[in-house]
Amino acid sequence: MKHVTEPAYVRWSLIAVAFLFLGLFLILPLIAVFTEAFKQGAGVFLAAIAEPETLSAVKLTLLVAAISVPLNVTFGIAAAWAIAKFSFRGKNVLLTLIDLPFAVSPVIAGLIFVLLFGSQGVAAPWLAALDLKIIFAVPGIVLATTFVTFPFVARELIPVMEAQGKDEEEAAVSLGASGWKTFWRVTLPNVKWGILYGVILCNARAMGEFGAVSVVSGHIRGMTNTLPLHVEILYNEYQFAAAFAVATLLAVLALVTLVLKSLIEWKTERKSKAEEDYYFDASGEKAG
């Protein structure tokens, strides 16, 4: 294949601009986080992390992710399956609704739950009668996080499932497999990498979400503070070293996510290349 080439100076200046931008907006801040965190020595860093309030924030963040990610995985698989493999009325409405959390500002998302479940909210009398607390408590944080991370798995799976078509499912059914068995033995194994990819993105967002959680949490130290909220509080109290120390935890999470993401991309690329060859052969373009 012949490559279309631009003059060398154009190429080099484009690359330079891209790297400059990356350095300025991604690498520099990342370095800043780590240098600020260790500015007063490793002792202060470790003390900030070992503080009970920080540990409780870590625990809460993990708990929220542990609830909202499986919920969204279940929903995402169900929605993607329905959308990619069946045609039904209201399919486009469902697709649009899945994208809604991307379109709405997280702060608004948080406010929705305050309006619904807050002390002046629609469901307030009912909640009071049952003695349930949602806003300024863990359930509210879980709800807001689930809402914000709602589209990740579904959005990741729909194109994968659509690309694979219905042939294998039809083959399974014609061989006598029930819908349930077809799903477990044919559909799900074919999208396992897509699911993993969606889970990683969903998890990263669930742990890092600030806006929506900030509105519903109430910032009760040691109770309803997630990691991002805790960073903000420390910063506002001029405990810069501690704030940056906690921030390194989130930064490490981001780096781990990136590495996993690239690993999966590399893996699926190899797999899809093998499959491409498979279909390339099948379509008869290439003599086997």
Place this chain on the structure above:
Amino acid sequence: MSIEVVNITKSYKNFTALENVNLHIPEGELVALLGPSGSGKTTLLRLIAGLEQAQQGSILFNGEDNTNRDVRERKVGFVFQHYALFRHMNIFDNIAFGLTVRSRKTRPSKEEIREKVHSLLRLVQLEGLAHRYPSQLSGGQRQRVALARALAVEPKFLLLDEPFGALDTKVRQELRRWLRHLHGKLGLTILFVTHDQEEAMELADRVVVMNEGRVEQVGSPEEIYLKPANPFVYSFLGRVNLFRGRIQNGRIKLGEAEFTAEQGVSEGPAIGYMRPHDAEVSLHPPQSAAATAVQAHIERITLLGPLVRLELRRLDTKEVFEAEMGRQRFLELLVEEGDVVYVTLNNLSIYVESELQSVPTPALTPVHVTV
């Protein structure tokens, strides 16, 4: 098992895929559904399998109504055009799938399944490939795995959707012969879809020619080739020459060539169809008094292995047509491009447009021709 299709109509939002289709497929036959793309042949196959539902009509297996039965209950072997092998399973698991998904009560033991899969692998001549994955096989091997997978559940009959469409010519030839052999061995009813008339003629006991959602003709390969029911079948089953002319005073006139029409034929425009091998080329005007020969100019000569094809232009009507002959005959003639020859038009099929014309395909009725 025999298959009966009664009055099936299937339409999608804005087009009709099948219109009042009736078909009977006797037990043990190898039948081809032949037609151009969009003729509804694949839809018909999927309806029989139960992968689609018809708006109207019924489908019977051995006289038993299966119209409202689910795909799973129909116990039909279906082989997809692109094989649809389970890409994450190895060949063994692919073939065993139909057995391993059965409920515990009806599922054979592991040992029986292994035995069955290996005997099927022997049948499709793929022993030793049990642990490969579909992406590691060639097109022809995948096709055979798909067949073995369908056969594993001991289906009532086999339905194959364009089984050789995606393979290259040599593999296609081999697989055709092999399928024919398999059919003889198993005695199973097999219905396959193809758009390749040669494949249908070579393989099938019976050919069903389809066009625009209708069955145009059903018959043995000889029947449909020698006695095509209408111009569509005629032109779909091989190369054809087309001459335009008129019927006047009981005579069919195609340029300077004239034929006698049967009694009572209405006058008007007529179309004559002729196969290229029915054009008899000679250097001198034929002896007989009948004016069935025309003069033509040789525009091009193509050698096709044992055959020679002449591209000719008539001197009277300027129509272009083809003549085919054996290599021996061509050498006897000693003609070159640019020569003018006499061509006798044999075995013409003449059709007149019916008085009630319908657009876009006018109804054509055949006319008996005597010379």
